[in-house]
Amino acid sequence: MAVYTDVSDEELSAFVARYDIGGLLAAKGIAEGVENSNYLLHTEKAFFILTLYEKRVKEEDLPFFIGLMQHLAAGGLNCPVPVRNREGEALGRLAGRPACIVTFLDGMGVRRPGVGHCHAVGEALARLHLAGADFPMRRVNALSVQGWRPLFEQAQDRADTVTPGLREHTANALAALERDWPTGLPDGVIHADLFPDNVFFLGQTLSGLIDFYFACTDALAYDLAVCLNAWCFEADGSYNLTKGQAMITGYERVRRLEPREVEALPILCRGAALRFMLTRLVDWLNVPPGALVRPKDPLEYYRKLRFHERAASAADYGRAA
Amino acid sequence: MAVYTDVSDEELSAFVARYDIGGLLAAKGIAEGVENSNYLLHTEKAFFILTLYEKRVKEEDLPFFIGLMQHLAAGGLNCPVPVRNREGEALGRLAGRPACIVTFLDGMGVRRPGVGHCHAVGEALARLHLAGADFPMRRVNALSVQGWRPLFEQAQDRADTVTPGLREHTANALAALERDWPTGLPDGVIHADLFPDNVFFLGQTLSGLIDFYFACTDALAYDLAVCLNAWCFEADGSYNLTKGQAMITGYERVRRLEPREVEALPILCRGAALRFMLTRLVDWLNVPPGALVRPKDPLEYYRKLRFHERAASAADYGRAA
Structure with a gap:
């Protein structure tokens, strides 16, 4: 949500000159994405987005992210397409950082x-799952079940300062998920962070998906669980069954869920809620004093977690039996 | 340099629909300008900038700023042109704030x-001064000589914490400027803040001027003094006589300075340096603890002030006698 790295006009023009996209006419730092610096570029040919990758994105993961966007775009998905420079490289360096147009x-x-x-x-x-099916690279989901306990350990001592009982409830939820987390579900490329910020619409028509910097290889149905969490709850914390039904129906129009995925949906939703609750909790407890950016509320996902703990089957999410 | 006001997609689309600029296709918060929230808009017709005016811009001044941009653009100056909506208004309201595309x-x-x-x-x-000559509205320069003492009074108690002797030196400089400040110089519309951020280039060619939110009615030569301060010093604090000469020559190719303006140049430069030193000093002394934005260094302008105090005539700025 910010521009962390300031780039001079001279550096920018020299960088753009390495691409076959015309001379640079304008560049504006834009507030998009959470982790990186982004500039909107206007060149003699078109408008582009330039991303400078900041510390939280690991440099060794960039070939996966950039290769994935190229692969998905080639497969017909509307997503940002990395532009190759004259040497055929989509990943460059600018102002000491990896950079991509x-x-x-x-x-x-x-x-x-x-x-x-x-x-x-x-x-x-x-469609993303189908288009990603033949993507040859793999990336472990660092924020799946094996990544949750380290987050919990960072946060547990102060968890009850956020709301009483949070520590014990989370400890129990985590232990249950570690014990019961499903394995062997159909896997492949998942977006893993397909929140409303990352989906573009023109009116009611979906025009594209962005921000693939949490994408990884994991159970496809887990990605659906993330989306049910992110899109189908109301501001008052209630689950909107009609929205859930619409989302699952939309998904299955393109890719039918297997019975074991349907069966796993409640626990996958629980896991997804815990994952976002934990990262938000760690951020919440580690805000520098006086910071201008207010972190996202972990309790939103605590409420969602408790909804999922009461769900008995995929029918509770609107999936027709 | 930030987006202070967050606007929903629905509010934005409804706002844009009141203009004859096509439907809204995209909107990005951009880091431009110091005081306001800015969005880059892409519509079916073109790209635009939407500005939401935040507290530091007085609402009663907006007709002056917007009228001025329209007037200057009509006079052939390259600057952002306010777009009128279907009711003929260039100034609207969005998210509770005055807003302009x-x-x-x-x-x-x-x-x-x-x-x-x-x-x-x-x-x-x-060219700006000539194009502004027949602009009918007037706006007092709140940051000219009569505005400096209130700023000094806010800062004086802690001035020496920034550098020893700053308080006394500033008190003396201020008293001298109040005593000797020239009156009756040719006046008109001045930009009053034409720093490198506010001048766009394509290579060596100047492509436009932006950010008219300090514009006011004042001595034209004072505007040149602001620019000499902002453009013609090197990072080490030295005045670059070649740059000053180039700037003054450029100015006089279009509008010849009158003898009394030439004579006043050193004191106008002193005043301009004090004006930016004082506003920076107040900001510097009032940074909220933990703020992410580092204020600009007042001492840069203290050094410039001392250069001007040694200047004997316009020749010291590169103006041929």
């Missing part, structure tokens, strides 16, 4: 997603 | 201005 994608994130948006997201998610 | 201007601020840039800025400044 991608195509500009029209559309806007929706603040208040409706049922139609949820249906469209379900469809797009399944 | 202006045209998108190509070009980039230069980090390290050269002699050619300084010449071009001098020319453009004089």
Whole structure:
């Protein structure tokens, strides 16, 4: 959500000159993405987004992310397409950081997603899974079940300062998930962070997906669980069954869930809620004093977690039996 | 340099629909300008900048700023042009704030201005002064000599914490300027803040001027003094006579300075340096603890002030006798 690295006009122009996209006409730092610095570029040919990768993105993961966007775009998915420079490289260096120019994608994130948006997201998610099926690279999901205990350990001592009982509840939820976490589900490329910020719409029509910097190889149905968490709850914490139904129906119009995926849906939703609760909790407890950016509320995901703990089957999410 | 006001996709689309600029395709918060929230908009017709005016801009001044940009653009100056909505209004309201859509201007601020840039800025400044000559509205320069003592009084108690002797030196400089400040110089519309951030170039060619939110009615030569301060010193604090010469020559190619303006140049430069030193000093002494934005260094302008105090005539700035 910020521009962390300041680049001079001279550095930018020299960088852009290495690409076959025309001379640089304008560059504006933009507030997009959470982790990186982004500039909107206007060149003699078109508009582009330039991303400078900051510390939280590991440099060794960049070939996966950039290769994935190229692969998905070639497979027909609307996503930013990394542009290759004259030497054929999509990944360069600028101002001491890895840097990539991608195509500009029209559309806007929706603040208040409706049922139609949820249906469209379900469809797009399944298309992403199909388009990613033959992507040859793999990347471990560092924020899946084996990554949750280290986060819990960072946060547990102060968890009850956020709300009483949070520590014990989380400890129990984590132990249960570690014990019961499903294995052997159909896996492949997942987006892993397909929140409303990362899905562009033009009116009701989904125009593209962005921000693949949590993408990894994991159970496909876990990605759906992330989306159910991110899109189908109301501001008051209630689960909107109609939205859930729309999302799952949209997904299954493109890729039918296998019975074991249907069966695993409640525990996958629980895991997804815990994952976002834990990262938010760690951020919440580690805000530098006086910081201007307010971290996201971990309790939103605590409430979602407790909803999932009461769910008995995929029917509770709107999936027809 | 930030987006202070967050606007939903729905509010934005509804706002844009009141203009004849096509449907909204994309909107990105951009880091531009110091005081306001800015969004880059892509519509079916073109790219635009949407500005939401935050607290530091007085709402009653907006008709002056917006009218001025329209007037200057009509007079052939390259600057953002406020777009009128279907009711003929260029000033609207969005998210509880005054808001204006202006045209998108190509070009980039230069980090390290050269002699050619300084010449071009001098020319453009004089063109602005000529284009503004028949602008009918007036706005007092709140940051001219009568505005400096209140700033000094806010800062004086802690001035010496920034550097020893700053308080006494500033008190003396201020008293001298209050006593000797010239009156009756040719006046008109001045930009009053034409720093390198606010001048766009494409290579060596000046492509436009932006950020008219300090513009006011004041001595034209004072605007040149602001620019000499902002463009013609090197990072080590030395005045670059070649740049100053280029800027003044550029200015006078378009508008010849009158003898009394030439004579007043050293004191105008002193005043301009004190003005930026004082506002920076107040900001410097009032940074909230933990703030992410580091304020600009007031001592840069203290050094410039002391250069001007040693200047005997306009020749010391590179103006041929």
